[in-house]
Amino acid sequence: MDELAVLEEFRPPVAAPSYEAVRARVVETIGRERGRGGVGGRLSRRALILSGAAVIASLAVALPAFGLTGGVIDFFAAPSAPSAAQKSFTSLDVGAPAGMAPGVSGPARSVMQATVDGRTVQLWVAPTQAGGFCVELENFGGGCDRDRTLPINIGLGAHTPTSPVALSGDVLSPDADHLELHYADGDSISIPLVHVSPPIDAGFFVYVLPGTTLQIGKWPTTVDAVKADGSIVGSTPFPIRCDPTPSGCAPIPAGKG
């Protein structure tokens, strides 16, 4: 007599509960969440690491040595970020204030690469438990939109006053085809978006500001997310304002001063 066979007979398979009844309860639960507007609510704002004072002070000449590999990225098919980058993402929760931990829920993957100052850097993205994502541009830092609350995010980074200024960020609208960066003098430039599939479900970009931007006082003022047909799906002020000075302009965070 085999003890497992005895146990098997102790309580044989019985009629399972009603599939329809259980499914109805799950559907009801799904419906309630849909009514709340998505996973995790809309509680927190993105922590934009790149907007610190040290970075702002270092903004200077940027050289547009720029390149990227584009297209729609299947997140699960994208290459995993190296282990050091993975640790960087998982460490975001360590020491975070209560309720502010981004809660990275899966491995970071490389969704784009760009050339900044002659060096190829990766843009890594990782999903969060709340349905948002965290992003980091290699060597420049990043931030999180844990709850998918910000339609357009723009980060700036530069290592020295004379090094290029890398712009990177994301757009939530699936309809956005590209960004248009508008200058005060009426000029504008177009920045392509690379869309990444769920669970990220957002478009990303990396761009390096043209050289002499600050010296000549030619500084972006607004950013539009634009559909392929030219219609605008979203707009935001450029996160850094450029105040005129005799030598060009001085960068000041938008909303300050």
Next chain:
Amino acid sequence: MARDRRLSAADHRSDAQLLATSRHQPDAFLGVFDRHFDRIASYVARRAGPLEAEALTSEVFVRAFANRSRYDERTAAALPWLYGIATNVLREHARREEHELEAVVREGAEALVAAPHFDIDQGRLDLAPIVARALLDLSRDDREALLLHVWGDLEYRDVAEALEVPLGTVKSRINRARTRLRDELESEGFSSPSLPREEVTNG
């Protein structure tokens, strides 16, 4: 059975992909539900009985939906994860399950016959109190591992995943539980084929 399994039948995405998609398209979760309802419901029913099964099975999937964003996307198949959630749900039901086992020990076959979900072979009714006592004597950890393996029909590695413990710990727990059950049967005069004792004993 007229069940609408069209979603899961037509969808070739992995469980992990469906769960990831469901974070933004919640209905995608139903694909995971449709795929795994039968096994989870059957396991919960065997552990909890048919009277509790519907509520507890619902609870398993509602919790799974609520926690889908925490699913480890590196694991393609969600069944062990769902069994893990079921184990947690059943753990809250453990005292009731133990009361039922105590009734079987105390009242013997009558308790089994009286309970509508005990559909035991009449020739094995005399074994019921012995099995019930053996299950009661097990630690809850050992009992969960054994029942996931036997009633949940999970391989050791899937039990380990469900319980979030090392594989060696699962082997140890199931080996210990089988030994206990066999010893109980043998002490009551029922012969049992020798259980290999080379299993890992750590944990």
